[in-house]
């Protein structure tokens with residue numbers, strides 16, 4: 218693959234509410250530094266800013282961020298602001314609210330519904346915007362998301378937020394949210410190997426299907442990291458992934474991105490990276506067309522028991 222010349226449009230586009238975006242976007246979580254949730258070495262700020270600008274230059278118009286993506290010295294939202302403001306009209310910046318981190322980076326109690334306005338306003342301040350394009354309610358194990366999602370629906374009605382999504386949900390929560398306000402995107406953990414519990418993997422499969430049927434974007438996270446989740450990938454990929462990659466002159470990460478894209482036109486990949494070379498590779502993955510035989514081999518990994 219000649220990665221250098223491929224732009225994000227190679228993956229095709231998807232209409233997400235009133236914005237049409239490339240199906241390969243960028244996750245901002247890895248821009249702030251190394252180590253799990255980035256309490257390790259903070260990133261080089263110029264390098265992270267260069268990654269964001271390069272992404273947009275290569276046609277990426279969907280960036281996934283959150284106020285709770287920060288390391289000791291870097292904030293993903295601040296980097297996005299610094300790199301990309303004044304923002305192009307066609308850029309979709311998605312944020313999430315629900316989790317809470319204190320100033321030392323520790324995880325606190327999930328936000329209460331009445332605290333969500335403050336969390337949305339924090340994102341507005343950091344990004345330097347007057348409204349947010351897309352805000353996900355990131356569920357924090359609540360049985361019902363109605364109160365939290367209702368609070369976000371009020372902020373949408375007040376004009377602070379244009380569109381709403383839900384993240385880390387079970388299938389029943391989609392209907393629960395839709396009874397309150399339109400849902401344009403679902404963001405759950407999803408990838409080639411079914412990391413997490415069997416239940417989580419099966420819920421993600423169901424949500425992927427439901428979103429496809431209803432024209433809702435499905436946005437998988439950890440599609441590259443797979444079972445490593447928030448940690449850095451430390452071992453070579455499965456033999457099958459490497460074999461498919463070799464056959465296409467591609468990398469395992471590209472195969473993983475191409476695989477999630479193959480699940481339906483409504484799937485929007487948001488690979489996360491702070492590495493300029495990985496960015497180029499991830500965008501080029503949108504041009505990788507897996508064959509029926511590739512998919513048969515890769516689908517078998519998805520069907521294997523979670524580990």
Ligand SMILES: NC(=O)c1ccc[n+]([C@@H]2O[C@H](COP(=O)([O-])OP(=O)(O)OC[C@H]3O[C@@H](n4cnc5c(N)ncnc54)[C@H](OP(=O)(O)O)[C@@H]3O)[C@@H](O)[C@H]2O)c1
Pocket residue numbers: 243244245246247281282313355384385404405437438439440441442443446447448449450468470471487488489490491492494495496498499
């Ligand atoms: N809703 C939620 O609860 C939730 C949770 C987690 C994440 N997210 C969102 O989803 C996005 C994607 O998740 P993610 O960033 O954690 O994981 P990811 O995209 O699955 O994988 C990122 C990891 O893979 C590495 N990587 C990326 N591209 C690579 C390539 N071409 N070759 C080799 N390694 C590569 C990255 O390291 P390098 O930086 O060195 O490339 C990083 O260690 C996040 O950025 C965030 O926006 C949402």
